[in-house]
Amino acid sequence: AKKEKTSARRAKQDLASCKNLLSCLECHEHAWPFLLPVNTKQFPQYKKAIKTPMDLSTIKRKLQEGSYKHKGEFASDVRLIFSNCEEFNEDYSPVGRAGHCMRQYFEQQWAQM
Numbered sequence: 001a002k003k004e005k006t007s008a009r010r011a012k013q014d015l016a017s018c019k020n021l022l023s024c025l026e027c028h029e030h031a032w033p034f035l036l037p038v039n040t041k042q043f044p045q046y047k048k049a050i051k052t053p054m055d056l057s058t059i060k061r062k063l064q065e066g067s068y069k070h071k072g073e074f075a076s077d078v079r080l081i082f083s084n085c086e087e088f089n090e091d092y093s094p095v096g097r098a099g100h101c102m103r104q105y106f107e108q109q110w111a112q113m
């Protein structure tokens with residue numbers, strides 16, 4: 001019973017840390033391209049090019065719904081945002097640069113979790 005308690009407590013702590021890190025990502029100056037799902041009416045080719053779209057609002061919903069069993073699954077979805085961004089956007093475009101900046105920020109914060 002002791003072992004389960006600590007792992008339940010750690011799971012709670014991890015969820016709180018993921019929610020906190022997500023808030024930091026959402027309010028980052030360069031988060032603007034990633035806040036909501038890419039509008040495929042605005043970018044018709046996006047649907048074909050990007051097999052698994054991801055964005056910060058979707059991650060927020062998944063956290064709230066308890067969709068992530070381990071914090072690593074949360075990190076994978078965040079990294080998916082940035083790999084989709086690299087696939088679709090030129091490195092030196094405004095969105096491409098924002099993606100590189102946000103990825104660097106995320107990995108820095110993630111390493112301290």
Ligand SMILES: Cc1ncccc1N[C@@H](C)c1ccc2c(c1)OCCO2
Binds near residue numbers: 032037046088
């Ligand atoms: C992350 C991403 N990848 C590929 C395409 C779009 C986006 N983001 C949207 C929000 C977006 C990014 C940039 C925009 C825009 C919408 O609307 C018009 C002007 O510039």
